[in-house]
Amino acid sequence: MIDHISKLTEKIYPTLIEWRRDFHKHAESGWAEFRTASIVASKLSSWGYDVRTGMDVIDTDARMGVPDKEFLEQQEKRALSQGADPEWLRHFSGGFTGVVAILDTGQPGPTIGFRVDMDALDIQESSSKDHLPAREGFASMNTNMMHACGHDAHTSIGLGVAYVLSQIKSRLKGRIKLIFQPAEEGVRGAKSMVEKGVVDDVDLFIATHIGLDADLGELICGNLGHLATTKFDVTYTGKSAHAGANPEDGKNALLAAAAAALNMHAISRHSEGQSRVNVGVLHAGSGRNIIPGQAHLKAETRGTTTEINQHMYQKAVKIVKAAASMYEIDASIDIVGGAESCEPSEELLGFIRQQADNITEIHSVKATTGSPGSEDATYMMSRVQEKGGLSAYIVFGTKLAAGHHNERFDFDEQVMSIAVKTLTLCACHADKA
Numbered sequence: 001m002i003d004h005i006s007k008l009t010e011k012i013y014p015t016l017i018e019w020r021r022d023f024h025k026h027a028e029s030g031w032a033e034f035r036t037a038s039i040v041a042s043k044l045s046s047w048g049y050d051v052r053t054g055m056d057v058i059d060t061d062a063r064m065g066v067p068d069k070e071f072l073e074q075q076e077k078r079a080l081s082q083g084a085d086p087e088w089l090r091h092f093s094g095g096f097t098g099v100v101a102i103l104d105t106g107q108p109g110p111t112i113g114f115r116v117d118m119d120a121l122d123i124q125e126s127s128s129k130d131h132l133p134a135r136e137g138f139a140s141m142n143t144n145m146m147h148a149c150g151h152d153a154h155t156s157i158g159l160g161v162a163y164v165l166s167q168i169k170s171r172l173k174g175r176i177k178l179i180f181q182p183a184e185e186g187v188r189g190a191k192s193m194v195e196k197g198v199v200d201d202v203d204l205f206i207a208t209h210i211g212l213d214a215d216l217g218e219l220i221c222g223n224l225g226h227l228a229t230t231k232f233d234v235t236y237t238g239k240s241a242h243a244g245a246n247p248e249d250g251k252n253a254l255l256a257a258a259a260a261a262l263n264m265h266a267i268s269r270h271s272e273g274q275s276r277v278n279v280g281v282l283h284a285g286s287g288r289n290i291i292p293g294q295a296h297l298k299a300e301t302r303g304t305t306t307e308i309n310q311h312m313y314q315k316a317v318k319i320v321k322a323a324a325s326m327y328e329i330d331a332s333i334d335i336v337g338g339a340e341s342c343e344p345s346e347e348l349l350g351f352i353r354q355q356a357d358n359i360t361e362i363h364s365v366k367a368t369t370g371s372p373g374s375e376d377a378t379y380m381m382s383r384v385q386e387k388g389g390l391s392a393y394i395v396f397g398t399k400l401a402a403g404h405h406n407e408r409f410d411f412d413e414q415v416m417s418i419a420v421k422t423l424t425l426c427a428c429h430a431d432k433a
Helices: 002-025 034-046 069-081 086-092 132-136 151-167 190-195 253-264 306-326 346-356 377-386 414-428
Strands: 050-053 099-104 111-117 175-181 204-210 218-221 228-237 275-284 294-303 330-339 364-366 390-396
Touching: 002 132, 002 151, 002 414, 034 050, 034 069, 034 086, 034 099, 034 151, 034 175, 050 086, 069 086, 099 151, 111 151, 111 377, 111 414, 151 175, 151 204, 151 414, 175 190, 190 377, 204 346, 204 377, 204 414, 218 346, 228 253, 228 306, 253 275, 253 294, 253 306, 275 306, 294 306, 306 330, 346 390, 346 414, 377 390, 390 414
Parallel strands: 111 175, 111 204, 204 390, 218 364
Antiparallel strands: 050 099, 099 175, 218 390, 228 294, 228 330, 275 294
């Protein structure tokens, strides 16, 4: 089986590169992946998959950090002008840019699910000629949108797995479910797909990433230590006034925001695991002689466990409210992203390692990476485990031109071939997991 999978993958490797570079050139940020999702859905449908999209796979009330209606309408028009499939585009209006594809083999067996993400970051890509995408002409053409974390590769890997599996359907058992998730950046998209029941029937679940400090040919298959996190925005509303003539009439939102920012960073760290808090943005004021009536904060908490993160978040909320009370102004808090902690299933990790042993390009398998971040695939992992299934998160190493979330980010495209072979083999042997 592996020889046949390898030949099919090698045959489409040039196409994987074409897909990746096309998605990279037309990078789209979270909830605005209109072009990407429409092309993905079109290809999956043409290969015989049962394709479900939009509100059928995304719960409206569970979406987080959704851009305003005007922005989404502009991005949908932009996507159409850049080659989105018009027949599928309408399914994603309003920013419901999720795609789920199901391949039912008709043979008894488990349902294995793969999650890949599609969104880009809000970064302006480098135009330097020593940056390969710029030099080769596939740097992002969309302002302040760039695939600086490899999601263009993830989407292409998902399509590659889908294509190869469609070619060997007669040799498969059970069902394959491919989940193309929007809005992973800012951990905003997975929960809405979970709440819609997308993974409720999944027995084996694998989420994947490229890079993360692993070398080409390395597979990270273990507990990556993803931190639970809450992303939240704070708006303080006070009262503007003339700073010289009648300052006593003002209620200073800037001072409340500053007090909150300083005191959130003073929250004691937790003894039972890693804990984090950060205020990354503070906007306030319009002039030196005006008492600021509005202020805005963008902040986050993190923790080794969901419980530690909740502890940090609740402490932050108390500080936000106390600062508002101290300066006699109003405060509103909007949760715009979040992720849980989740331990991978050891049985599934062992199964994946067995499949990796058959991939000649994988020369080493490691259990973890150096520095943990956060990932909302943990929502999916947790739900699968709650339903009695097994779940894991794996990383395919690759040489990077610059670190993740950097304007010069790029990677060795060979990693896509390695990932397609490995994941396809997992699907082929899912009944043995």
